[in-house]
Amino acid sequence: MTRKRRRLTVVFLGGLMLSTAAALVLTAFEDSIVFFHTPTDIATKQDLQKDRRLRVGGIVKEESWRKKDDGLTHDFLVTDLTHEIRVAYKGIIPDLFREGQGVVVEGRLLPDGTFRADEVLAKHDENYMPKEVAEALKKSGKWKGSAVTGTPDGDKPYGDKPYGGKSYGGQKESAQ
């Protein structure tokens, strides 16, 4: 086998693999990317693909958290202080889930406008707020800096401790 033919074989194989990978990536992007939205986005944007999995972030509204009798189904409002959305979740709530603090939920929007979350991602520190939530609040014009719950790029040099999980602490829904 000549050098030229060997090179051709390798180039052909490489091209084949790259195009396979490109096809895989494109189909996977189509199906599995999850977009982040604020409650205001969901209330006002018409062009949202509402049948997709979504992430919604904001603050858990004060005195909105209810637990159903089974002890596992939770119900709360997520607000960006302009609009709010009702979230239903069945499972164990993360350790530091609190009313009045930031949260990101992932799941689907139901036709009646409630959000059925199968993941609740809460921060693990009282001074930290998910970056997306801070920006959502800034967008809604209700950002009060550290007066609300502290800023992600806050004043304490070492203070912005992570929230648990790797990127996010979170709890997955039960399989049932």
Added chain:
Amino acid sequence: MIAEIGHYAVVLALMLSIVQGILPLVGAYRNDAALMGVAEPAARGQFLFVFIAFFALTYAYVVSDFSVALVAHTSHTLKPMLYKISGVWGNHEGSMLLWILILSLFGLMVAQFGRNLPGSLRARVLAIQGLIGIGFLAFLLFTSNPFLRLDPAPVEGQGLNPLLQDPGLAFHPPFLYLGYVGFSMAFSFAVAALIEGRVDPAWARWVRPWTLVAWTTLTIGIALGSWWAYYELGWGGWWFWDPVENASFLPWLVGTALLHSALVVERRDTLKSWTILLAIIAFGMSLLGTFLVRSGLLTSVHTFATDPERGVFILGLFIVVIGGALVLYAIRAPMLKGGGLFAPVSREGALVLNNLLLATATAVVFLGTLYPLALDAIGSGKVSVGAPFFNATFVPLMVPLLIACPIGAMMAWKRGDLPGVVGRLRVAVGLAGLVVLATVMIDGNTDIVAALAMGVAAWLVTGAAVDLAERTGLFRISFSETLRRAANLPRSAWGTAIAHSALGIMVAGITASSSWQTERIQIVRLGDTVELAGYEVTFRGASNVTGPNYTALRGTFDLTANGRKITTLHPEKRDYPAEKSGTTEAAIHTTPIADVYVVLGDSDGKGGWAARMYHNPLVPWIWAGAIFMAIGGMVSLSDRRLRVGAPKRVAHKTPAAEAA
């Protein structure tokens, strides 16, 4: 005083690294032995000073010297000693100092064991290491000085993030950094070879041990991180395709490709420029990983403080180091002529296939990790790319790699005999088929994909065993002759077989734990029994306990199987008052074939507790696989051929080496 000594030592180390980075390069260019000779004492000195600095910081942690700002912010007198020491690298500044300590340690090792390297190559390798050292020491001094004082010193420290107070995580960073920084050796050798304009089998033999060290330690580091995530985060998962995990996985993938391609350079004197490129990219991915987790771009348990200045500095360093190396590569690589020709069906061909698949997989993971960041940077919305994406892209690329692995390992160099190799692997084919059938029979739901994956796992393990049996002539010749051959088999052949079968063990663990996991989430009351995959878990109450620096709510669960008591499980919810934070400690009962995993949740206020229980079949096999993989790396490392002192420039071929 001790902090000032540490600070001063860092400055001295920076000065020495400037000397080490420049003079030997000039010396090698002018062929001036005296200037080249500066490299080794400079490398030793650099290690000495960095070690003094590291020791000074450790001392400040051990005695809880809160006049050092870093100690005050990340330590506490009540913290157990292990976490006082691991706290040294449980923060940004200290972890960068650890990074530099390891970098200078590798420099020291070249100075100590690199006697047989040609003078100019040794000088250039050490100089490149010195240049990398300049970048990181300057980064430490100018943006992340760990020795800043605090006046007045607080009486008590603020404590370390409780999630990091864990034995698994105490050793995760040192191993991970040994891996990351280890690839700097392959990088330095690659750049030095580009400057020299020469890459030959001897070069590959010098690079391979460093790559093996880096790859082995990175394997251990990633496994420790994943193990920690499994038992500490409390949702029974062990890999989340999270950006910070991917940041460590990318250099591992490229490093794996590099290990295999360097083999081709060593044996067949070809694939040279590709191997050089992989060496550059492997270190590039290590730097990228450091940049991603240290810049604050990703919010995670690794992000200690977001300081844009640091992110910009590391990004600049990344661009200079990798950009510079790639420019040099573009100029010099065409000079590197490949030697041996080979047919597509041959060991070389199989290794090329391995490299193409690993490189494509790296590209896919890279894309999935950076796409959300890129999209955010150009302001077109926030997205998250999670496990479904990687399962749909990475896994299909791994399938051909895993299937080809045993075949490729048995293929002859130059021109292979595919039907012959498959014929010799018929035992493995048969066993894999049996495993598929058995899995389908046991698993009533007939998850055919999972059954096939278990077959692939069996194929990898038995394929590696068949390879060893063939080489030692097992069952074909007398047993004593087999033993003699086994003893004479090169260690690298053992290492390969161990690592490849470890991959099979890992595939089995991954498949079983993700396909047949049983999960129960429910409210339990005193005396309630939950059935869990053949076990019964009975709740016996919850009580308050006090630890050294935390208070905890501890649950008691009896684990029984068919009424026979096995053990008592104690999951905890801990509260760390100093850090104003809490952790969830899962209770895990491990058997060779499964884990029972219990997490205690909240009280429902009416005498019931939320509890989450998992039965994770074969999950221990994942860690066992990682351990065997690392053992394979170490066995391979002990091969005589790879001892830095042993090889001579003229490659002498022994029959054993040929056979391997």
